Amino acid sequence: MLRRNVLSLFGGLLLWTGVHFGLLALLPLALHDRGYDARGIGLILAAAGIAQLCVRPFGGWIVDAFGRRGPLALSLVLLAGASALLLVPGGWAVVANRVLTGIAFSLGTTAFYTLTIEVAPPGRVSEVQGYVALGLTLGVGIGPLALLALYQGLAPDGTPPLVAIGLVATAASLVSAACFWTTSSTFRPLGIRHPYSLRTNFRREGLRPAFLNCCAQVANTGFSAFLPLWAIGRGVGHPGVLFVGSQAGAVGSRLFAGRLADRHGRRTVLVPAMIGVAAALTGLGLATGLPAFFLRSVVYGALFGVAFVILPGLAGESTPPAGRGAALNTFGLGSDVAQLVGPWGLGLAGGAWGLGGALVAAGAVSLLGTVACLGRVPWPITRPRELARP
Numbered sequence: 001m002l003r004r005n006v007l008s009l010f011g012g013l014l015l016w017t018g019v020h021f022g023l024l025a026l027l028p029l030a031l032h033d034r035g036y037d038a039r040g041i042g043l044i045l046a047a048a049g050i051a052q053l054c055v056r057p058f059g060g061w062i063v064d065a066f067g068r069r070g071p072l073a074l075s076l077v078l079l080a081g082a083s084a085l086l087l088v089p090g091g092w093a094v095v096a097n098r099v100l101t102g103i104a105f106s107l108g109t110t111a112f113y114t115l116t117i118e119v120a121p122p123g124r125v126s127e128v129q130g131y132v133a134l135g136l137t138l139g140v141g142i143g144p145l146a147l148l149a150l151y152q153g154l155a156p157d158g159t160p161p162l163v164a165i166g167l168v169a170t171a172a173s174l175v176s177a178a179c180f181w182t183t184s185s186t187f188r189p190l191g192i193r194h195p196y197s198l199r200t201n202f203r204r205e206g207l208r209p210a211f212l213n214c215c216a217q218v219a220n221t222g223f224s225a226f227l228p229l230w231a232i233g234r235g236v237g238h239p240g241v242l243f244v245g246s247q248a249g250a251v252g253s254r255l256f257a258g259r260l261a262d263r264h265g266r267r268t269v270l271v272p273a274m275i276g277v278a279a280a281l282t283g284l285g286l287a288t289g290l291p292a293f294f295l296r297s298v299v300y301g302a303l304f305g306v307a308f309v310i311l312p313g314l315a316g317e318s319t320p321p322a323g324r325g326a327a328l329n330t331f332g333l334g335s336d337v338a339q340l341v342g343p344w345g346l347g348l349a350g351g352a353w354g355l356g357g358a359l360v361a362a363g364a365v366s367l368l369g370t371v372a373c374l375g376r377v378p379w380p381i382t383r384p385r386e387l388a389r390p
Helices: 002-033 038-045 047-066 069-087 091-118 125-154 161-181 204-233 240-264 266-285 290-316 321-373
Strands: none
Touching (some): 002 038, 002 091, 002 125, 002 161, 038 047, 038 091, 038 321, 047 069, 047 091, 047 321, 069 091, 091 290, 091 321, 125 204, 204 240, 204 266, 204 290, 204 321, 240 266, 240 290, 290 321
């Protein structure tokens, strides 16, 4: 059952992240071609963050009351609808795409992270997270590369690029929903009689992981949304290859960072990684030419990949099963804030200091997360794997 769940989660995550991050990399280029500046692009992308914040007060309750599989599959159906909007001309369709994408991301990540924690044996949570996250690695590497290639003129038979992208993204989202539906969980949903309140959606165990999640996601917004435009202006003809480089670097961290964290503690592994993310983004803000961009993208991917092997377990392992959805929902609140503040704030930074300055600003946010990692508040799970076993 563990093997089947890992494979299903891996396949679903690969397709989901391929579509999600592919569109995140593509839309700034499409909006730029329509005449939008960095500030305007940032505001439109921030619509996803607003939608995520609107859904967040219900996500934990939904996942605990109705289980993990159904809300997760529903999220990918919503992403399919968002992708289909690319077939519709008009600026309102782009905004609607971001709204539906934000709803899908908010509800889907709560259900997904909760499910991946529950399928893992005790003492191996970060390790299993690392195996599943290989789907994220491939998705972020392949999705932006494929969608950017379609947009830059490789659509078959003269099909308009956005039409081809919309069809591909819609199909991939529906197949992802089917993958997630085949998973199984020992958790028994609490049912519709599970009382709703804000306290059933949020738990304090998820607060610090939420802040760290926000810092990491703002940093990744700089890489995913603003790097392609910056790289094109600095001599990179096909910025999609930078996503391949970042995920090639992430393979090692997905496989080994989880084991190291289980054995030696989360903070020991996470702090150096977040400092490295800040340095890598600063280096990308100063890079020129494909070799420099590609090498620094590999380093960035290897270090950023550590965060999402470790952070979900911080929120989920210290929480009883009946409240785990609420804890992971709190963790996801960090993504919502990042999706809202990140594009808007980095768009302002790009307008004031250029796109390279936006990347440096994204790295500075990662350093804020490092400060939180070094705080004196005890971490929920710090024991080595051997001590965590019953």
